[in-house]
Amino acid sequence: MKSWICLLSMMHSSSAFSPAPFLNYKHHSLLLLGAQQSRRKVVQTIATGTPFVFANHPSGAEETLENGLLESRVLENVLGPPPYGMEGTDIFYPSYFNGVWNVDSKTTEIQAPCGIVLFGGNNTYARAQSEINTSLHYKARFIAQRQIEGTTSNNDVIADREYNVVEIAKAAMGTNAVLDVPVVTPNKVSVVLTPNGANQILTADLLTLNRRSEMINDCEFHCSEVVRQVIAPAKKANSAATFVAPTLLKEIETASLY
Numbered sequence: 001m002k003s004w005i006c007l008l009s010m011m012h013s014s015s016a017f018s019p020a021p022f023l024n025y026k027h028h029s030l031l032l033l034g035a036q037q038s039r040r041k042v043v044q045t046i047a048t049g050t051p052f053v054f055a056n057h058p059s060g061a062e063e064t065l066e067n068g069l070l071e072s073r074v075l076e077n078v079l080g081p082p083p084y085g086m087e088g089t090d091i092f093y094p095s096y097f098n099g100v101w102n103v104d105s106k107t108t109e110i111q112a113p114c115g116i117v118l119f120g121g122n123n124t125y126a127r128a129q130s131e132i133n134t135s136l137h138y139k140a141r142f143i144a145q146r147q148i149e150g151t152t153s154n155n156d157v158i159a160d161r162e163y164n165v166v167e168i169a170k171a172a173m174g175t176n177a178v179l180d181v182p183v184v185t186p187n188k189v190s191v192v193l194t195p196n197g198a199n200q201i202l203t204a205d206l207l208t209l210n211r212r213s214e215m216i217n218d219c220e221f222h223c224s225e226v227v228r229q230v231i232a233p234a235k236k237a238n239s240a241a242t243f244v245a246p247t248l249l250k251e252i253e254t255a256s257l258y
Contacts, residue, residue: 067214070222070255079113082226082253084212090145090186091213091223093157097142106135138171140164161189165206169193192234201234209251224255 065084073082110128112119119125141160162184169178174196183190189206210226231248 065212067216067222070212070214070224071216071257073224073253074255074257077111077113082210082212082224084224085210086208087212090156090158091211091225092145093142093159093223094215094221095155095157098144098157100139100141103138103140104135105138107131107133136168136171138167140167158186161186165189165191203232203234205230210253221258222256223258224253226251226253 069084072078110125110132112125116122116125119128141163142157143160145156145158162181165181166178169191173193177193177195178191179194179201180192181190182192183205187208191204191206193202193204194200195202207228207230208225209228211224213221213223215221229248229250229252
């Protein structure tokens with residue numbers, strides 16, 4: 001499943017891509033709560049609303065988790081909440097990630113293990129199925145942390161979250177879809193959007209709840225984040241409107257194996 005909001009989450013966290021012949025990549029997104037949407041049709045769901053139940057998350061108790069956890073969750077298609085908590089202030093990538101990458105993001109499979117109703121209904125499921133074997137093309141950028149912090153000493157490589165969110169939104173929703181990115185931190189990204197055909201302005205808040213990375217060896221790197229996505233119509237000053245579309249909430253775990 002790659003709804004455009006899920007893709008925003010992916011770029012906010014793992015910034016998935018298939019950049020070069022020597023770098024093999026596998027990506028997996030698991031919806032923990034909410035209804036999955038077609039990346040070009042999410043506005044219709046905002047108009048109708050989606051019920052949700054908060055998932056349980058780790059309490060923060062100290063526990064040593066072995067490398068390979070993320071790969072097992074991807075390959076076994078685990079449906080439960082992740083056992084890891086907030087491990088680290090950001091995801092720090094190997095140095096060879098540094099730079100701008102061309103991305104080809106292809107939807108290869110859609111599943112509804114909890115049933116089509118919880119997926120969002122027959123129409124939503126059919127729209128998602130129609131996206132199988134379709135691709136989005138965009139760019140992803142990784143930079144030294146000092147370039148964001150304005151320091152000269154920190155060479156840790158991180159995802160350029162603002163750049164990546166803007167690029168994926170442009171590819172999925174239109175060149176002029178992003179109006180503003182007022183907040184960009186490792187734990188929160190806020191975006192003001194006007195997708196093509198939406199006829200309204202939306203706000204998207206992406207809140208990181210869980211984070212983990214694993215350096216398997218010099219050539220293998222795994223990482224994952226759970227992001228809560230809160231989508232709502234933008235508030236209008238002095239608006240006399242009597243109807244306000246409800247907020248859409250999802251929690252998605254995005255795991256990437258490089």
